[in-house]
Amino acid sequence: MNLNKQSFSLNKRQKIVITAVILTIGLLSTQLVNFNLRFKFMLSLSLLAYLLSLWSLWVGLNRVKGVVLMILPTLYTLAVVSFYFLLPIRWLTRLPVALFFGVSFYLLLLSQNVFNVASIRTIPLYRAASTASFLFTLITAFFLFNVVYAFNLLFIFNGLFVLLISFPLILQILWAIEMEDSLSLSVIVQSFILSLILGELGIVFSFWPMAPTVWSLSLASAVYILVGIKTASLRNRLSRRVVWEYLGLGGVILFASLITTSWTG
Secondary structure (H helix, E strand, O other): OOOOHHHHOOOHHHHHHHHHHHHHHHHHHHHHOOHHHHHHHHHHHHHHHHHHHHHHOOOOOOHHHHHHHHHHHHHHHHHHHHHHOOOOOOHHHHHHHHHHHHHHHHHHHHHHHHHHHHOOOOOOOHHHHHHHHHHHHHHHHHHHHHHHHHOOOOHHHHHHHHHHHHHHHHHHHHHHHHOOOOOOHHHHHHHHHHHHHHHHHHHHHHOOOOOHHHHHHHHHHHHHHHHHHHHHHHOOOOOHHHHHHHHHHHHHHHHHHHHOOOOOO
8 A cells, every 4th residue: 555655744734733732732741840940941942942933834944034933932932931930830720821822822833934935925914924923022022021020130130131032022023024035234233222222121110119010011012112113114104193102002001000000118
């Protein structure tokens, strides 16, 4: 009996499903990880996310896309697994989060695959993928900022870690606008400048007696405002109305931070 060789090959969607399932199982297994091994486990699962994402989207990748398109899946995994360790050790809490992660990671890889294909030919899903990627970037930033604040570091280290987290996240968003075969100096410099501003905000907010959730939400909102205005400018869609919409949101977040802050301790 002759077997068709192609019957053993997997298409991209099947690879993405397998990747999401494996990483979800890996996330659930954190319940069994010794506390002293958690940091190594987080890094290992993030590395596994990078390798599996690379395997899933391999067709059509070049060197630049093999790095840039993997930033968000890798950091999103790191963000969720880091936040996962902060949750109560109960299956009732962690199981829904793990299921959400599996579904969301599947959608994330689908959006990254759109960028992979759209860099070669124009496809109608690009706008939806851009919106999804931006949303996942904000979620990733929020979770990672929350973890940074949980370590109760010195203000200068808060700013440094916010900068280091923001730079790759912003880089992959700005690159996705033109999707060139190389990383331009302009994209790198603009990403660094925006990240530097966020790092400075991280330092300023460190002197503000905010709750951890408010601190990370304020910084994630700053990412939304700065990157939103910048991407609108790069797409030649920047107008006074757009700027006021973003600044208006910033004002609402600032006001909410003020009224939820306990200045008396």
